[in-house]
Amino acid sequence: MGFEFSVIFESLPPLLEGAKLTWIITLAGISGGMAIGILAGLGRIAGTAYLGDEPHGTSKQICFLTRYFSAGFVESIRGTPIIVQAMFLYFAFPMLIRSLPNVDQFRMEAMTAAVITIMVNAGAYIAEIVRGSVISVHKGLVEAGLSLGISRYQLIRYVIGPIALRRMIPPLGNQFIISLKDTSLFIVIGVGELTRQGQEIMASNFRALEIWLTVAIMYLIMTTVLATTLRHFERKMKIF
Amino acid sequence: MANIIEMKNVCKSYGDTEVLHNIDFSVAEGEVVVIIGPSGSGKSTLIRCINCLEMISSGELIVDTIRIPAERKRVRQIRLEVGMVFQQFNLFPHMSALENVAFGPRKARSMKAGEAEDIAGELLAKVGLDEFKEKLPGELSGGQQQRVAIARALAVNPKVMLFDEPTSALDPEMIGEVLDVMKSIAKDSGMTMVVVTHEMGFASQVGDRLIFMDEGIIVEEGEPSIVMKNPKSERLKDFLGHVKHH
Ligand SMILES: Nc1ncnc2c1ncn2[C@@H]1O[C@H](COP(=O)(O)OP(=O)(O)O)[C@@H](O)[C@H]1O
Ligand SMILES: [Mg+2]
Numbered sequence: 001m002g003f004e005f006s007v008i009f010e011s012l013p014p015l016l017e018g019a020k021l022t023w024i025i026t027l028a029g030i031s032g033g034m035a036i037g038i039l040a041g042l043g044r045i046a047g048t049a050y051l052g053d054e055p056h057g058t059s060k061q062i063c064f065l066t067r068y069f070s071a072g073f074v075e076s077i078r079g080t081p082i083i084v085q086a087m088f089l090y091f092a093f094p095m096l097i098r099s100l101p102n103v104d105q106f107r108m109e110a111m112t113a114a115v116i117t118i119m120v121n122a123g124a125y126i127a128e129i130v131r132g133s134v135i136s137v138h139k140g141l142v143e144a145g146l147s148l149g150i151s152r153y154q155l156i157r158y159v160i161g162p163i164a165l166r167r168m169i170p171p172l173g174n175q176f177i178i179s180l181k182d183t184s185l186f187i188v189i190g191v192g193e194l195t196r197q198g199q200e201i202m203a204s205n206f207r208a209l210e211i212w213l214t215v216a217i218m219y220l221i222m223t224t225v226l227a228t229t230l231r232h233f234e235r236k237m238k239i240f
Numbered sequence: 241m242a243n244i245i246e247m248k249n250v251c252k253s254y255g256d257t258e259v260l261h262n263i264d265f266s267v268a269e270g271e272v273v274v275i276i277g278p279s280g281s282g283k284s285t286l287i288r289c290i291n292c293l294e295m296i297s298s299g300e301l302i303v304d305t306i307r308i309p310a311e312r313k314r315v316r317q318i319r320l321e322v323g324m325v326f327q328q329f330n331l332f333p334h335m336s337a338l339e340n341v342a343f344g345p346r347k348a349r350s351m352k353a354g355e356a357e358d359i360a361g362e363l364l365a366k367v368g369l370d371e372f373k374e375k376l377p378g379e380l381s382g383g384q385q386q387r388v389a390i391a392r393a394l395a396v397n398p399k400v401m402l403f404d405e406p407t408s409a410l411d412p413e414m415i416g417e418v419l420d421v422m423k424s425i426a427k428d429s430g431m432t433m434v435v436v437t438h439e440m441g442f443a444s445q446v447g448d449r450l451i452f453m454d455e456g457i458i459v460e461e462g463e464p465s466i467v468m469k470n471p472k473s474e475r476l477k478d479f480l481g482h483v484k485h486h
Contacts, residue, residue, distance in 0.1 A: 053292075056312065143293055144330035144389075148396055149319035149348040158347060162334050237334075 007210040011201045015211075018197030019218050025111070025193060026180045026222075029118025033179065036119060037126025042156075043070030044131050051134070051160070052142060052152045070127065077124035083185050086117045090189040114186040114193075122179045129171045133164035166237050173230040177223045184219075194218055243302075244269045244400060244432055245290055250299035252285055259285050261456045263299070267400070272426050272433045274443040274464060277453035278479060283436040286453065287402045290434065291322040304399060320348060323393030327405040329385040331377035337364060337388045338373040344396040356395075363391035367421050383414030387421055394425070401425065403435040415439070422446070438483050444468065452476045 047055050047063025055063055077085070090113040097106040137160050145159040184195035198215040202208055245267040252260040260282050267273050275283050288294045290303060292315045301308040303318045331340050341360035345351045351359075364373055367387040377385050386406055393401060403422065407415040419442050425431050426446045437443065443450055443464045450464035454475050460467055471477045 053315065054295075138330070140326055140328050140330035141332060144324075144326065144332070144392075146293060147291055147319055147322075147324040147393070148344040149316050150344075151316065154347050158343070159332060163332075166334070 004207065004210060007205065007207045008214050011205075011207075011211060011214065014197050014201060015194065015214060015218060018192055018194035019222065021111070021191065022180070022183045022193040022195075022219075023222060025114045025118055025183045025186070025191070026176075026226075028115045029183075030122050030176050030179050032115070032119030033122030033126050033175075036123025037130050040070045040073055040123060040127035041130025041134070043067065044074065044127065045134060046070075049139070050137070050142070052146055052155050074124045074127050077121055078128075082117065082121050082182055083188060085121060086113060086186060086189055089113045089117055110186070110189045110191045113189055114183065114191045117186075118179050118182065121182065122175060125175050125178075126172065129168050129175065130164070132171075133167040134160055136167060137163050162237075166234075169230055169234045169237075173227055176226050176230070180223055180226060181219065242269055243267060244304055245434070246300075246302040247289070247296075248300045248302075250289065250296050250301060252282075252289060252294060253297045258297075259456050260289070263456075263458060265451075265458065267432060267434060269399075270430045270432055271448045272435065272446050273449045273451060274447040275434065275436045275451045275453060276438060276440075276443070276479070276483070277459075281453045282456040283453055284404050287324075287404055287434055287436060290400075290402060291319050291324055293324075316348075320396060321398050322400045322402060323396060323398035324402045325386070325389050325393055325404070325406050327408050329377070329382070329389045329409070331385055331389055331392070333377055336374050336376055337369060337380065340377070340388055341391045341395045344392060348396050359395055360391070363395055364388070366424075367391050368417070381414060382410045383417045386410065386414075386418045390418070390421055390425070400432045400434070403433065403437065405436050405438075407437065407439060440468065440480075440483060452479065454479075 042051065043066045045051060046066040047060060054060075090108055090110060094106050094108045097103055141159060141163065142155065145155045150158075183191075183193050186193055187196040187199060190196070194215055198211050202211045205211075243266040245265075247263050247265040250260060250263040250265070251258055263286065265286070275286065277283050285294055289296050289301060292308060295312075296308060300310075304321045306314045306318050308315070308318070331337075332343065335343060338357060338360050341363055342353070342356040345359050346353060346356040349356075361370075361373065364370060367390060369384060369387055369391070372380060372384060372388075377388070380388065390406075406422070407418050410418060419439060422433075422435070422442070423446050426433055435442070435447075447464040449461060450467045451458055452460040452467065452471075452473075452475075459473055460471065460476050467476075468480060471480055
């Protein structure tokens, strides 16, 4: 059985369909992951000197709880396999909801479960990236900002944020690529993403070599696009 | 003249270690106070308490009629009235010299961008850095960075300026240019200044009062040249002996 280019051409339309889903899950997932990551990452250091003046009174207690919950979230996501998270969300979570009183109809689309899983999973890792870069901002710069009399929001928005962001880009690129590849795990909940499309075509024509080679190249193209975009951002930011 | 800064029986502890002990200290409007003392004696802690970068542990601090701890919510108001210059300059590395200086008026004083940049441009010219407006801090020498940092603190239009060893991180040939800027601020604008430094020449020329700290207390104070010529305590005699050799 030699290498047949025609097999690739025939399977291209369904593979591209799969690649499109992979791309959608990734983009939606990492966008949500960024939002979750920024919140949980800042949450883990809420009320510490890394983010300006340490609070007093009730806000001190609120910050303590925020740190506690953010850390709990990050650790429980990092400590469990993403495939278990996807299974839980797709199979177990709807059962849990249906067992509530007055709820007997609840379904979760596989696509929804996939996007949420990537959001939450990437969010936990991005939280660590955010926390690490914010902590790495020199304490003196935070104090210089404070001593000018700006608000905490302004301090984070104009001083800590831009400096931390520049340092976040390389590890974020890493995480985005990992998240993109993680979408292949959603084969287990029946999402028609790229890996599953490859698997189905393979099952009908047994052309493993052509199919998996094409699938691999398609992943490589997508990860390259992600990496190049981030490198572009990195270059656009001032070097300091 | 009225006191713009007053510390009454102030203590400051880190954890269980008290580093400032029952400090009574005040600064009159327009006065230039120079603080000297060995490393670890609490000089930085004392001036960092004034703009609440460190919160006092007990006692009372009054800055421009704002009372700490009673009016803790008004810390930002204090910081608008009190500028600070650090040993390590601490310029924002992602902003040009002009942006660094315009940042305070723009954000802390809510000025329009154009107005803030006009002020920043004037101040940079005043500290002799007219041609360096567009440079990033990383492209400037230590002395130039410190002059930008002084302009940045002045731009918010404070009533008091705090300096924490502003020339200690500088190469010897750059110390003069920074001291000259500080002298002109004291002389021309009559700015109230609290300066931690070991530049004894600056202390005697510009200082109205010299304070010697050791182990968290104010050991001696008075007219700078008198304190330097006639140190009363052994500790100050010792200390002056060390400083003169450098
Ligand atoms: N953030 C801090 N945590 C704990 N101890 C500190 C802290 N900052 C200063 N200290 C201690 O307080 C004392 C006074 O320090 P500092 O005010 O920096 O002295 P100086 O500026 O005169 O060298 C020192 O013993 C120092 O170790
Ligand atoms: Mg010090």
